[in-house]
């Protein structure tokens with residue numbers, strides 16, 4: 281069925297449950313609010329802190345949906361397995377999984393720590409794969425269900441100064457597209473969301489501001505990205521790029537010569553990268569932190 285621009289909210293699985301990771305702030309919180317507005321019950325996941333509880337309570341009070349919160353460090357060994365066991369033990373109808381939790385850093389690789397790189401891969405990739413594998417059987421039981429994996433426009437090309445984040449998002453994009461093909465003909469759709477900059481945390485806003493007018497032109501607010509993601513999801517789009525200008529960049533980047541992509545990306549992200557505190561030929565500090 282063709283879903284019209286204005287009526288996508290009525291196609292959300294009202295009364296069923298959605299799992300949203302990274303839901304205490306930023307884009308995950310915006311997803312949670314859009315879903316609650318559409319009458320979808322929630323399992324909200326984030327690191328253990330007070331914000332998550334507050335978000336769950338506020339959404340429950342405002343929209344009369346259930347908003348169960350799960351404080352979980354998804355990078356800890358066994359944590360995703362225990363989380364999914366708890367969610368499944370509730371016996372709810374699951375109709376949506378939004379793998380949104382993700383982290384990255386913007387610096388030269390030599391200035392990154394092993395811990396930063398490990399966390400990026402464990403959260404952006406391994407946790408996404410585990411959540412999807414463990415919840416897929418329950419999603420397949422629904423009449424209609426959807427998995428939305430939050431990648432990034434960084435998934436579309438290698439990025440100097442984001443040397444691990446960009447490949448981690450390429451993994452999410454490729455994983456989503458592969459799984460989508462495998463699940464054709466089932467009740468479960470899979471989409472990848474590839475936003476450009478989003479005005480979320482103080483750090484994200486600071487980086488956007490440091491790119492001046494150009495940054496502002498291509499960046500969106502979290503609620504705009506969440507709406508674009510859910511609109512694309514109910515229309516069963518394979519890849520969702522919010523914003524007309526960003527869709528243009530995504531198309532051009534596919535055909536542009538690599539040297540051009542590297543020099544534009546390098547100039548853009550090199551400007552905001554954490555600067556090396558020493559010359560690259562000086563003895564390196566311990567990379568393990």
Ligand SMILES: NC(=O)c1ccc[n+]([C@@H]2O[C@H](COP(=O)([O-])OP(=O)(O)OC[C@H]3O[C@@H](n4cnc5c(N)ncnc54)[C@H](OP(=O)(O)O)[C@@H]3O)[C@@H](O)[C@H]2O)c1
Pocket residue numbers: 301302303304305306307308325326327328329331352353354355380381382383384403430431432433474475476477478479480481484
């Ligand atoms: N912001 C951008 O410009 C941008 C652009 C493109 C794509 N994205 C992607 O969009 C997604 C959301 O980004 P955002 O800017 O909204 O992020 P954010 O504001 O930093 O929020 C991250 C969320 O993930 C949670 N989280 C972090 N580490 C976790 C862990 N180990 N276990 C469980 N939860 C964890 C955080 O919980 P706490 O609040 O408890 O810390 C928080 O809820 C990410 O996948 C990101 O890569 C962002």
